[in-house]
Amino acid sequence: MASLSIRDVYKTYPNGVPVLKGVNIDIEDGQFLILVGGSGCGKSTLLNMIAGLETVTRGDIMIDGKTVNNLSPKDRDIAMVFQSYALYPSMSVRDNISFGLNIRKVPKDEQKKIVDRVSETLQIGHLLDRKPGQLSGGQRQRVAMGRALARDPVMFLFDEPLSNLDAKLRIEMRSEIKLLHQRLGTTIVYVTHDQIEAMTLGDRIAVMKDGIVQQFGAPQEIYDSPSNLFVAGFIGAPPMNFIAGKLVESGSGVGLQLDTGVAQKVLNLPFDAGRLRGKVGQDVILGLRPERITDSRSAHDVSDASLQPVDVRVDVIEPTGPDTLVFAQVNGKRIVSRVHPASNPQPTSNMTLLFDVSKAVLFDPQTEERLA
CATH class of the missing domain: 2.40.50.140 (Nucleic acid-binding proteins)
Known part of the structure; x- marks a missing residue:
């Protein structure tokens, strides 16, 4: 597990367009942070900066007290789950989950133990010999999560992982992710535009608009005591x-x-x-x-x-x-x-x-x- 501190972080693209404007967020070990907001608010850019996929223009990102601005993604000990699943279609579920373990030259017997543990946690043991094309959307997302779990990282990053699923599957996978967090206790940063996901999953929510965190706090606090009209109208269905x-x-x-x-x-x-x-x-x-x-x-x-x-x-x-x-x-x-x-x-x-x-x-x- 790891804490996360985002200190006065700015991001400006080379063409001079500002994306993030002084973001400050702190979460403790094992907390579930939601970055929520409409399209173009900067939430995915911030997630990519935590992952090391985007550079920081100004400010500091600290994981477990260590500044990681200049660390490569592989050195940050994080795992990312994408919206698109990003599975290898020619590989079995077993091989998709163990792919990163192979790259790191983990011994085969250890790989088997990890894959068995992860598949049991996600209830996908019966799917290990199938290819991604033989799976439903929800099953593919479980496999993508399994590949991240196999890393045993200090932090998970989720980039709108449920947006490609139908309404029923979204509800089911929301519960799966929440149960997973309760079992593992690993720090999670989760990007979504869906305020229901934000309310049901997060320990802490950062509501973003135009590259600025409009409000940061516990879900019920933000729901009951919104800081401005944008937050009040964005959180809640039907809205305030x-x-x-x-x-x-x-x-x-x-x-x-x-x-x-x-x-x-x-x-x-x-x-x-x-x-x-x-x-x-x-x-x-x-x-x-x-x-x-x-x-x-x-x-x-x-x-x-x-x-x-x-x-x-x-x-x-x-x-x-x-x-x-x-x-x-x-x-x-x-x-x-x-x-x-x-x-x-x-x-x-x-x-x-x-x-x-x-x-x-x-x-x-x-x-x-x-x-x-």
Whole structure:
């Protein structure tokens, strides 16, 4: 196992285009780091720099306290699993897994022990004599992981390994990778654009945009307390609702003016009024997760003061089985809520939704940074 420190790392291509702009990340031995963001955010470039496949323009990458900027990939004791599997089609599964061991001239009897151990761990022992062309996508990905495991490295690097799989296989392989990490305890750095993978797999998540880490922290921390509008909208499915409106005084506190086309009211907010006094009368953006807008059947305690009723007109419904997504207009913008399927809401009908503001967040529409 190994710790990883990325200290003020920059990457600029020879044509002058900046890709990474001062990235700082630290993870401990055995942690699972997710680099997540949209296309072009720099996450794969950063992974390649950790692997030694890309050079560092400025800053330091340290593995287990040792700066590795000038070390070749083979000297970093890492193993990489690619999106494309990168298996040799003419070789058997056994030979694909042991290929790196052959290169390093590991004795044949030791190779057999390693291949047997790895195949048992990944449950691919029955596939050892097959060729990659005879395997499913999920089986090929297991073989690619097996080849990396055979190295017994201090760190695994995964570059969007599940993006070529169908939805069902992605879910299965997510569980396999998580179980693998629990068994081995090896440090993992994992690149994905899929925020569900990020939330389910990682101990730590770095959300990236335009070469900058927008937020770094534990999955639940990022989900509950996003640092800005980008993070709030990127993490979560369906994404967080953003309700723009005027911040007003409400009793001794503050609230947000709401207009649903059915009713107008002030939604009381749980924030420190003293801190926000200077924002009263100004436009703000309230962030609420869909599960924080629900109905009385789904609410745990309808007497909770955090739950405030708001009458809306239903635009669209999307039944998902365990719950139903209800879309409605608030302050001229469509929001999505999760309600109990037994509520059976109908399009164009009115219904009362309960807004749970206990986990609400507030953003500045100009800077897009979090206010409260």
